[in-house]
Amino acid sequence: MxxxxxxxxxxxxxxxxxxxxxxxxxxxxxxxxxxxxxxxxxxxxxxxxxxxxxVDLDDVHYDDAIAKILKSDEVLYVEMLETYRKGDSKILYAEMDGILLYDEKDDTYHAMTINEEAAKDMVKMIPQDYHSLIAYDAITEAIFEKELTYNEKLYYYNYVYQKREELPLINKEVEIRQLDDSYLEVIKRHYSVKSLASDTYLLERIKAGMLGAFIDEELVGYVGRHPSGAIGMIEVFEAFRNQKIAITLQSAYINHVLEESDDVIFTQVDQANTASDHIQMKLGFVKADKKCCWYIR
Structure with missing residues (x-):
């Protein structure tokens, strides 16, 4: 190679x-x-x-060449940068014209490039039975679109919370609690991304740490974190929407991460989800200038 x-x-x-x-x-x-x-x-x-x-993945240096390329746009490449920084990824392609990483923990390929030739080389390294793939630019997306099959394709923007300040919880009537696996069925029933709503995945996310919003002892919404570290899985049950529960849940999870670690705090929002985009802006997140394309098999 x-x-x-x-x-x-x-x-x-x-x-x-x-x-x-x-x-x-x-x-x-x-x-x-x-x-x-x-x-x-x-x-x-x-x-x-x-x-x-x-580069030895057992001793990743955050300031090496790959990191410097990805840090050229830390908001756009935040997920790729984090999986590399934590040593969860294999380097499949790394040149001045592009980078392809495979995140073993999340079973996801991450690709960015600046020309078609690099994208064509990268696509040959991705098996047809891949689980998940993220293209960070239009060039990569165009080549992958021709060469790979997929069951679902989503466009989203990355957002990074660059402050280290805890946030107030707007809805004072909501009680925030840690969830356990006894809530699996209700979480599964309300999770909107059906391709990820398997018992195995959701149980892993519960174990990693999910928070629930309760009103009068009733679960009315929840938030979690994907293996990549992105805050997500935010669902507010239909009867309880428009009560600022979503922003309260996300604020609570941001505070939770700040208390527990020094991790980079980021999230991802579907390009059509204007309500969530508004929440991120209100919370002080910085939005990427370009969208990403997520392929799911």
Whole structure:
């Protein structure tokens, strides 16, 4: 794989040498200069590939080359950055023109690129029976759309809470409690993302920590966290909507994360969910400029 990734650098080096030789023979300084510039580009590219290929996932350095690329837009790439930072991912492709990670914990592929050639190389590394895949740009999405099959496709925006301040709970009548597996059936019944509403997945999320909103001892909504670390799974039961329960639940979970860890706090919102977008803005989240495309098999 490393040899294949180095092939463009080798070709660039040969082109650079050709420019240099021709410029020397014909005494053309401009051509010699172009050759030198191409050679510098080729060597820089090869160095980056070799450096990224040697990253040890058991000792991930947050400031290495991959992290620096992803940190160029920390809000857009927040999920990809977090799974890499925590050492949960395998590096399948890492060059200046793109990155492909496989999150073993979440069984999800993460892909970003700046050209079609890289996207075409990446798609060959993804099995047709993949579980979940996220494309972070339109170029990657267009190539994956042609080459991969899927059962469901969702567009969403990433939002990051960059403060370290706890939030007030707006609805004072709601009591927030930790949920246990005795609430599995009611959680499953109300969870809107049916492709994720399996007993196994929901029990894992309950164990990881889900909070419920109660009014007069009755569960009226809940919030949780996906394996990636994204706050989500927010559901408010129909009879109790428009009472600011959703924003109260999310505020409570943000406070919970702040108390328990120093994790980056982020969430994801479907592009059509204007109500949730309004909540994120009100809570002080920063929204990504571009949307992501999530494929589910």
């Amino acid at each position: 490393k040899h294949k990734q180095l092939q463009p650098s080798i070709i660039l080096s040969l082109v650079a040498i050709a420019f240099f030789i021709r410029g020397t023979i014909s005494s053309e300084p401009i051509m010699i200069g172009v050759g030198i510039l191409i050679l510098i580009l080729a060597l820089s590219r090869a160095f980056l590939i070799l450096k990224l290929s040697d």
